[in-house]
Amino acid sequence: MTSLNGAGQIALEVNNLQVTYYTDSGRVKAVDGVDLTLKAGERLGLVGESGCGKSTLALALMRMIKPPGRIEAGSAIIHTDMGSIDLLKLNEEEIRQARLSKISYIPQGAMNSLNPVMRVGKQMIDAMRSHIPRASERELTERAEQALESVELKRSVFRMYPHELSGGMKQRVCIAIGILLSPKVIIADEPTSALDVVVQRQVMETICRVQEKIHAAVILIGHDMGLMAQITNRVAVMYAGKLVEVSTVREMFTDPLHPYAQALIRSLPNLDNKGIFQGIPGLAPSLLRLPSGCVFHPRCEHAMEICKSAPPPKSVTPAGRFVSCHLYDEQGNRAHVTGHKQKPVASP
């Protein structure tokens, strides 16, 4: 499942995205200078410890950051056949129109994401009508029922209330809503975390199938590295608000570049088995009081003097891998090789 299905065209381009929460105890830089490029049809996994800013990144792209949060800087450009738009520059009405039609979000808590007093079908039609107000009721009903079928639900779900559906069915309804208008980018924020393992797998496969059908780019947020390995094309590892490495699945699992990514992969029970990320030694940093230099240095086994003072550069290897660590120079070559380091996890 790790092939790029006709990927080529760039769908989403994120540059220097910064989001800050102004909390009572101080400023929390939850997303700090994130760059990311997604191609149409591509599936990117976004992993990282709880609280590292994954959901904040997703919500920023949807322009759904609420006070005390603020998007401080950056751009998020979606390329469509009709031209390019910067999500972060749109006004209220424009971003409203862009939601669901250009970029859609499948929420973390699908259990409660459907209005309990409204039939499923009405909620789907509601969503479409707010973007195509002049469409006929019949046409919208047909589209909604087709969307339900494409996520393996019966058409009759259209007339049901959310409480009549199981958790997996609700999640599928949310996916069906997410693809109603064939958006360029779909963000699924831990879409399966509340479901049992079998249903998780089915739901993920459903996301992949409908995504391939509409050729959208997908950002899949989650903790389950095993699931990521089977489903995604590339994996982005986030640590304390920053991306530390973005590589293809194969590269990430056989030769992770960043020490945090290495620790992450090593902590998996077995490369071939699925495994849920258990955590690595040391405490996740408080985003309120971040270490100087490289934010990972207190936990890093490769830490050097320079890591304590200077933030690491952003490097891109010739193969297109992104890594941000003093161990690599701007071209992504291993720059500092010192004696007391332990051996790399694997070599290319």
Place this chain on the structure above:
Amino acid sequence: MKIGYLVRRFLFLVFVVWTAATVLFFIPRLSRVNPIRERFAEIQRSTGYAPRDLENIIKAFETKFGLDKPLIEQYLDYMGSVLRGDLGVSLMRYPRTVVDLIGQALPWTVILLTVTTLLTFLIGTGIGALAGWPRSPSWVKGMVTPLMVLAAVPGYLLGLLLIYFIAFRAKLLPLSGAYTTGRFLGPELSIEFILDVARHAILPALSLILTSVGFWALGMRGMGVTVQGEDYVNFAEHKGLKQGRIFYWYYVRNAILPQVTALALAFGSIVSAGILVENLYGFPGIGSLLNAAILANDFFVIYGIGMITIVAVGVSMMIIDLTYPLLDPRIRYDRK
């Protein structure tokens, strides 16, 4: 299954009404005051007339009204006649019947309280909904506090202030009554009369609305704050819905559910809700009648008013029970 539920629900209503009516029957009897003796004492005070064989006359009246029988027998008699639709005669306005007195007073109360209850519900719920909505301007969010202060003022005190400043000092509105007695002999169907009634009803209505709108606002804001943070409201925004649609169909529609239950109960208790205010404004409704009946220990009028109150509450509870599944599909008839 639905018919079975209806039958069960109706039997439950009968049981509630019967229990409440029984309790109601015995409470006024705890007082040892004899209403007939009181009535003659009052006649003597006001007219100086005192019949010579007072004790015999009292006895005769007691026999006539059945008040000399054992309490249990009286209870059974009363329940029997209630079933026949007969609420007895008034002790204080004999020979007028309880049905007659209530029939005269009830329309006034129903009109005044129906209008004020509806208005209070709409205004309070509206303000509360806006106050709980994160995008509202801060002055709207702050509106609930002064309303709560107002709600803490007793209704009659606020009523007195309104009477003093608006009716007495500024002479903008009439002081009391339901219509200008000098102008009309009695209720009639004309534009002038209706306008006159409306003018008289403004101050009582205002007292009722101002003192309870805060509770509705507070209740709605509380639910609103909870609902606005729900995933389905967020997801509605992710879907790209317009704010107005999210506000009404996703936010208000869910937050209002407990308010609707409260509204049904408020409608059930309109008979008793206006007692203080009605008395203050000399408004000829059920509240004034009940007040007079309690002062005169007029058992049968108290029972009569009590009965219609209980039935009104019971029936509105039944109605809300039966219609609630339409509002909230998660509730079903066949669930326990």
